Amino acid sequence: MKLRLKLLIFLAAMSIILGLAMGPLVYWGVSNAIISEVAKRGIALVTENSFKLQLKDALKSRSEKALLPHLNNILSNINAIYVEALLLDGSVIARTNVAEKGGVRDDPELRLAVEGNIPVYKRDVLYGKPVLIITCPVWAEQESDEGEEFLLTGGPGAASRSKAGILRVGISLEEALDTTRRILMLIFAALGGICLAGIGFIFFFTGRTLKQLDMLIAATAQVGRSGVCADVPVLLADEIGELASGFNKMSRQLATTMVSRDFLNTVLGNMLDALIVADTEGKIQMVNNAMLAMTDFSESEIIGRSYHELLAPGGVSGSVAKLPPSGDTASNIDAVLIARSGEKIPVMAGFSHIHNGGENAGGTIISAKDMRQHRKIQAMLRQSDKLAAVGQLAAGVAHEINNPLGIILGFSQSVTKRLKETDPLTAPLKTIEREAVRCKDLVQNLLVFSRSYKNEQRELMELNSPVDSALALVEAQTKTRSVELIREPGAGLPKIYANKIQIQQLIINLANNAVDAMPEGGTLSVKTSLSLNRPGYVEIQVRDTGIGITPEIRQKIFEPFFTTKEVGKGTGLGLSLVHEIVNKHGGAITLESEEGKGTVFIVTLPAQQAAADRETML
Structure with a gap:
C-alpha cells in the first residue's frame, strides 16, 4: 500500500473518531454553558425586579389581587412565560396565567430553595416547548441593626432570617437552544474545514516528499550500477531535503578522489x-x-x-x-x-x-x-509565562476581593442613609464608603488587565465629557509640578460608545506619564478631534514637552510591568492598561517622540456607528 493512501486512511479514520467522540461533549458543554448563563441572567433580573417592586410586602399580604400587578411587571420586564408566587408549603398564591391558579407545588427545586436558602433552576418542557424554571426565595425584612436586608440570597446570616415566600419564573429556552445549534454548526463547519485543509496539505506535502524519495531511489540505483555522480534536485527544506543534499555530497565524493x-x-x-x-x-x-x-x-x-x-x-x-x-x-x-x-x-x-x-x-x-535571537526568544517566553501567571493571579484576587467589597460598600451606604449629617459616625462611614469605591475601581483595573472583566457598562457619550473630567483631576498635579495644561476640545465630534470610567483612566494615565516626563516643568496639551487617518474615528492627542522616549524604550513601553521609574514610584501597569483599554474599545494607540523635545500619544477610538457595529459583532 502506498504511503499516501495510508496517510489518507489514517486521517479519515482519526477525523471520524474525533468527530464521534467530541460531538456529544461539545454539544453538552456549549448547551450547559448557555443555559447556565441564561439562568444567571434570569436570577439577576428576578432579584433586581423583586427588589424594585417590593415583592416581599405583597407576599406578606398573601393576596392574589396585591401580587398580580407585581408578577405581571416581572413577567414583562424579563420577557418570561409565566410568573407565580408560592408560600413556603408550596401553595400557589398567585400566577400570571390566572386560568391555572391554585394548587400546591412539591418538587425538589422548591424544597431546595426553601431549605437551602438559594435560588434554584432546572430545565423543563412546558406546552411542548423547552423552558428554564427558576425558583427563588423571597426574604422578609428582620428587625435588627445589621443593615439592609437582601431579598433573594439572604446574604450573611441567612439562616436567621425569615422568608416571605417563593417566586417561580418560567423563561423560554428556544432562543438559547437555537444559539447552541448555530454555535455547534459553526464549530463543526470550522472543524470540517480544518480537516479538509489538513488533508489537502498532507497530499501536497507527501506528493513532494514521495517525488523526492523516488528521485533518491533512482539516483541510488544509478550510483550502484555505474559509480558515477548522480545529483538529485533538492525539493524540500526538511530532513528529506537534507537527505537529498547529503546524498549529493556523498555522490560527488565518490566521483572524485580530491576536493579542490x-x-x-x-x-x-x-x-x-x-x-x-x-x-x-x-x-x-x-x-x-x-x-x-x-x-x-x-x-x-x-x-x-x-x-x-x-x-x-x-x-x-x-x-x-x-x-x-x-x-x-x-x-x-x-x-x-x-x-x-x-x-x-x-x-x-x-x-x-x-x-x-x-x-x-x-x-x-x-x-x-x-545565540542572540535564541536568547531573545527565551526571554520573551519567560516574560509571557510570567504575565500569564500574573494575569491569572490578578483575575483570581480581583474576583475574591469583589464580594467583600460589595458587602462593605452596601452596608456603609445603608447605615449612612439612616444617620443624620450631625451624627459623629457619619464622617467615618463616608470615609469607609469612599475608600471602598476606590478599592472597587482598583479591582476593575486588575480585571481589565487580566481580560476577565466582561460586564463592562458602556454608553453613548460625548468624547470631551470624560476627557474634561479626567483633566480636572490632573490639573492640581500639573500646577504643583510647574506644568501648563492646555485643553483643545474638538467641536461637533460624533459620540462614542465607551466606558466612561475607563476613558477617564486612559487620559489620567497618559497625563500623569507626561507630567513625570517633565521634571523641570513644561507644557501638557490634550486635544480631541476627528481622525484624519481613520475615517469614522475620533482622536485624542496627549502631547508633552518632556525628555522624550528612546527607540529602545518605545519597543517595550506597552509591556506590562515595564517602567523606567525608580523602585516604588511606578508599577509598569499604566501604559499597558491604557493599551488594553484602547484595544477593548476597538481603537489603536501610537506614539511619536523625539529625545529632548517631547512625546505625543495618539489614541483613535471608533465613533458612534463604528463602535455600535463592533459591539454587535462581539
Whole structure:
C-alpha cells in the first residue's frame, strides 16, 4: 500500500473518531454553558425586579389581587412565560396565567430553595416547548441593626432570617437552544474545514516528499550500477531535503578522489555558524564569512590574533572562554564573542583539536553559533509565562476581593442613609464608603488587565465629557509640578460608545506619564478631534514637552510591568492598561517622540456607528 493512501486512511479514520467522540461533549458543554448563563441572567433580573417592586410586602399580604400587578411587571420586564408566587408549603398564591391558579407545588427545586436558602433552576418542557424554571426565595425584612436586608440570597446570616415566600419564573429556552445549534454548526463547519485543509496539505506535502524519495531511489540505483555522480534536485527544506543534499555530497565524493581548495572555501564561506581555525599557540589562521559578519572584523584584522582575545573572560552563565586543558573536544559551551564595536555576543561554542596523524594536536577548531535571537526568544517566553501567571493571579484576587467589597460598600451606604449629617459616625462611614469605591475601581483595573472583566457598562457619550473630567483631576498635579495644561476640545465630534470610567483612566494615565516626563516643568496639551487617518474615528492627542522616549524604550513601553521609574514610584501597569483599554474599545494607540523635545500619544477610538457595529459583532 502506498504511503499516501495510508496517510489518507489514517486521517479519515482519526477525523471520524474525533468527530464521534467530541460531538456529544461539545454539544453538552456549549448547551450547559448557555443555559447556565441564561439562568444567571434570569436570577439577576428576578432579584433586581423583586427588589424594585417590593415583592416581599405583597407576599406578606398573601393576596392574589396585591401580587398580580407585581408578577405581571416581572413577567414583562424579563420577557418570561409565566410568573407565580408560592408560600413556603408550596401553595400557589398567585400566577400570571390566572386560568391555572391554585394548587400546591412539591418538587425538589422548591424544597431546595426553601431549605437551602438559594435560588434554584432546572430545565423543563412546558406546552411542548423547552423552558428554564427558576425558583427563588423571597426574604422578609428582620428587625435588627445589621443593615439592609437582601431579598433573594439572604446574604450573611441567612439562616436567621425569615422568608416571605417563593417566586417561580418560567423563561423560554428556544432562543438559547437555537444559539447552541448555530454555535455547534459553526464549530463543526470550522472543524470540517480544518480537516479538509489538513488533508489537502498532507497530499501536497507527501506528493513532494514521495517525488523526492523516488528521485533518491533512482539516483541510488544509478550510483550502484555505474559509480558515477548522480545529483538529485533538492525539493524540500526538511530532513528529506537534507537527505537529498547529503546524498549529493556523498555522490560527488565518490566521483572524485580530491576536493579542490575553491570548493572547500565555498563550503566554509556559506556556513551559517562562525568558524575559527587556530594553530597550536592559539593564533588565528583562518575564519569564515559568518565569523566576519558576526564580529564586524575584516579578515586582515583578525588573522594572526589569539582567539582568546575574541572571547570574554566569563561569558554567559559562567561559561569558559578557552579550550579545556584536557580532552579532544568540548561542545555546547556557552561563551561570549567580543565584536569589533565592543558588543558582547552570546554564542554556543564547540572546541576540538586538530590531529596530524599522531597524538599531538596540530591546532584548534572553534565553531560558534550566534545565540542572540535564541536568547531573545527565551526571554520573551519567560516574560509571557510570567504575565500569564500574573494575569491569572490578578483575575483570581480581583474576583475574591469583589464580594467583600460589595458587602462593605452596601452596608456603609445603608447605615449612612439612616444617620443624620450631625451624627459623629457619619464622617467615618463616608470615609469607609469612599475608600471602598476606590478599592472597587482598583479591582476593575486588575480585571481589565487580566481580560476577565466582561460586564463592562458602556454608553453613548460625548468624547470631551470624560476627557474634561479626567483633566480636572490632573490639573492640581500639573500646577504643583510647574506644568501648563492646555485643553483643545474638538467641536461637533460624533459620540462614542465607551466606558466612561475607563476613558477617564486612559487620559489620567497618559497625563500623569507626561507630567513625570517633565521634571523641570513644561507644557501638557490634550486635544480631541476627528481622525484624519481613520475615517469614522475620533482622536485624542496627549502631547508633552518632556525628555522624550528612546527607540529602545518605545519597543517595550506597552509591556506590562515595564517602567523606567525608580523602585516604588511606578508599577509598569499604566501604559499597558491604557493599551488594553484602547484595544477593548476597538481603537489603536501610537506614539511619536523625539529625545529632548517631547512625546505625543495618539489614541483613535471608533465613533458612534463604528463602535455600535463592533459591539454587535462581539
